[in-house]
Amino acid sequence: MKFYRETEFQETEIGKIPIDWKVTKLGEITLEMYYGLTAKAVDYPTELKMLRTTDIKDYNVSWEDLPYCEITDNRKFNIQKYLLRRDDIIISRAGTAGVSVLVEKDFENVIFGSYLIKVRLNTPLAFPKFIRYYFQSRYYWKQILPKQAGSTLKNISLPTLRRIVTPLPPFEEQKRITDILSTVDKTLEDVDKTISRLERLKKALMGELLTGRIRVKEVDGKLTFYRETEFQETEIGKIPRDWKIKKLGELLEFAHGKRPGMLLTNGGIPIYGAGGFYGYTNTYLVNKPAILVIARVGKGSVGKVYLVRGSVWITDNAIYGYSKDPSGLTATYAYHWLIFDENWVEKYVRRSAGGYAIITLDSLENLKIPVPTISEQANIVNVIYLFTKVIELHHEEKRRLERLKRGLMHMLLTGKIRVRES
Numbered sequence: 001m002k003f004y005r006e007t008e009f010q011e012t013e014i015g016k017i018p019i020d021w022k023v024t025k026l027g028e029i030t031l032e033m034y035y036g037l038t039a040k041a042v043d044y045p046t047e048l049k050m051l052r053t054t055d056i057k058d059y060n061v062s063w064e065d066l067p068y069c070e071i072t073d074n075r076k077f078n079i080q081k082y083l084l085r086r087d088d089i090i091i092s093r094a095g096t097a098g099v100s101v102l103v104e105k106d107f108e109n110v111i112f113g114s115y116l117i118k119v120r121l122n123t124p125l126a127f128p129k130f131i132r133y134y135f136q137s138r139y140y141w142k143q144i145l146p147k148q149a150g151s152t153l154k155n156i157s158l159p160t161l162r163r164i165v166t167p168l169p170p171f172e173e174q175k176r177i178t179d180i181l182s183t184v185d186k187t188l189e190d191v192d193k194t195i196s197r198l199e200r201l202k203k204a205l206m207g208e209l210l211t212g213r214i215r216v217k218e219v220d221g222k223l224t225f226y227r228e229t230e231f232q233e234t235e236i237g238k239i240p241r242d243w244k245i246k247k248l249g250e251l252l253e254f255a256h257g258k259r260p261g262m263l264l265t266n267g268g269i270p271i272y273g274a275g276g277f278y279g280y281t282n283t284y285l286v287n288k289p290a291i292l293v294i295a296r297v298g299k300g301s302v303g304k305v306y307l308v309r310g311s312v313w314i315t316d317n318a319i320y321g322y323s324k325d326p327s328g329l330t331a332t333y334a335y336h337w338l339i340f341d342e343n344w345v346e347k348y349v350r351r352s353a354g355g356y357a358i359i360t361l362d363s364l365e366n367l368k369i370p371v372p373t374i375s376e377q378a379n380i381v382n383v384i385y386l387f388t389k390v391i392e393l394h395h396e397e398k399r400r401l402e403r404l405k406r407g408l409m410h411m412l413l414t415g416k417i418r419v420r421e422s
Contacts, residue, residue: 001176006418014139017167018415027162029131032120034158035093036112037082038074041067051084051112053092056101059136066110073114082111082118087128089119089135097156098144102132117161126166130174133181134166137413167413176419177412184405191398195391202387206340209380212240212370216379223379239370249365251329252292252321256361257314258285272308273315274301284311288322290331294338294364302357303345307335319361326374333377336384337369 009016012023027033039050050069055061084090088103094115112118121128134140143164144156169177208214215228231238234245248254260271260281268280274295293306296319314320322331338344348363372380411417 001180001419002422004418004420006415009415012165012167014143014165014167015414018169018418020170021415022168024125024166024168025162026119026164026166029122029126029166029168030119030162031122032118033161034081034118036114036116036118037071037077038114039069039071039111041069044068046070047109049110051090051110051116053095053099053113053115056090056092056096056099059099059101059132061101063107063110069111069113071111079111083107084110084112085120087121087123089121089128089132091117091119091135091156091161093117093157094155098135098141100132100135102128117156117158119161124171126168127171127174127178129178129182130169131166133178133409134413137409139167139413140164167415169415173419176421180412180419181405181408184401184408188398188401188405191394191401195394195398198387198391198394202384202391203340205387206336206384209383210337210340210370211237212243212372215240216376216383218375218379223383234370236368236370240372242373244371245368246329246371247365248321248329248334248367248369251324251371252331252334253324254319254321254361254365255286256296257316257318257320259316260313269311269313270308271313271315272306272318274298274304274317276304276306278315281313283313285313286320286322287311288331290322290335292321292331292335292338294319294321294359296359296361297356299356302349302359305335305338307332319359319364321364328374329371330374330377330381332381334369336381341369 006018008019010019010021014023017023036051039048041050041052046068048069048071049066051061051066055066084103084107086103086106089100090103090112091100092098092115119131121131144160168174205214209216212228212231214225216223216225218224228240230241232241232243236245239245257273260278262282263271264280264282268282269284271278271281272293274297287310289309291308291312291314293308293314295301295304295317297317301317321334323329344367345359348367349357349359350363371377412419
């Protein structure tokens with residue numbers, strides 16, 4: 001395929017498009033458009049599964065994870081009409097209104113729910129994958145967002161969708177545009193799979209390192225791994241014979257955070273609390289090389305752990321801690337152990353008089369963890385850091401590809417850059 005810059009445009013209601021492109025309304029290139037069936041998800045097997053608005057994420061669906069359902073619709077209907085077929089475009093009309101997914105195969109037992117709209121295109125005119133990408137573009141969303149009804153429950157209707165203005169290149173050019181964008185999507189999918197694989201590997205490795213099943217030491221400036229064979233039984237499970245069990249309060253200095261002073265709009269001292277980064281203040285509460293921040297209260301936040309460094313302020317909905325003795329336990333090592341062993345939260349969370357979940361300073365100080373030597377702590381942290389860094393680099397690659405895709409969509413879907421066969 002060859003790219004070239006277009007020079008001849010026509011003015012349309014969605015802006016400039018090439019002079020040989022058409023502009024149409026979605027209803028004019030659609031064979032069918034209708035709402036789904038009323039059904040309820042159930043946790044036992046039935047003959048049907050159901051696609052819901054909440055199942056569409058990032059314009060994709062995990063089809064294996066769809067729930068079984070029972071139809072509660074009182075209308076007379078032909079079930080075949082509501083089964084998902086290849087090249088159907090399904091659009092959410094409520095909640096995440098306007099978000100869509102392209103169905104890429106025929107399903108014999110999957111229907112779509114009543115908060116979704118099915119669009120079946122007239123394929124000699126519109127290539128489904130081209131329209132799929134147009135539905136991800138800013139030009140589509142500029143038309144959708146102002147038309148959502150209601151202040152709290154956003155909703156779009158069939159008439160709204162039928163009036164969506166769509167550019168229509170020649171059919172073969174629609175395919176070529178789709179091929180280019182699909183290549184970027186495939187690369188993004190590969191990066192996502194790599195990130196997931198690395199995350200699983202990192203979690204498994206943390207499990208081996210933080211329990212001492214795999215040991216790591218530095219030999220001639222290089223990290224060397226070996227499998228431990230000698231263990232001792234402890235109240236928190238097997239650990240290597242040369243490790244110790246310690247209470248966090250013996251090794252870390254803990255304190256409650258406080259309400260921050262005057263907030264600044266930019267700069268200043270960062271504030272951390274139950275939800276992580278909060279804002280800025282004009283003074284600091286603690287200044288240490290590594291500070292453990294633990295959310296002590298808050299629905300969905302209690303027990304979350306953050307690691308921050310330098311001059312920071314900790315709010316009163318969190319507890320913070322730092323190393324008492326540099327030769328005992330580092331806050332960095334404690335952070336990795338706490339995010340690995342998620343069970344400690346369940347064990348140490350209490351209920352306040354008001355009924356909400358809370359972690360107390362006393363319970364945190366009495367939490368027991370296995371403690372290797374300070375040098376092995378550093379080695380373990382370094383290995384985890386290297387994995388984290390590699391994962392971060394892949395996330396940056398994903399962000400770069402997403403920027404590339406947005407740029408390509410802008411140029412290709414408006415015809416500013418054209419593509420033809422070599």
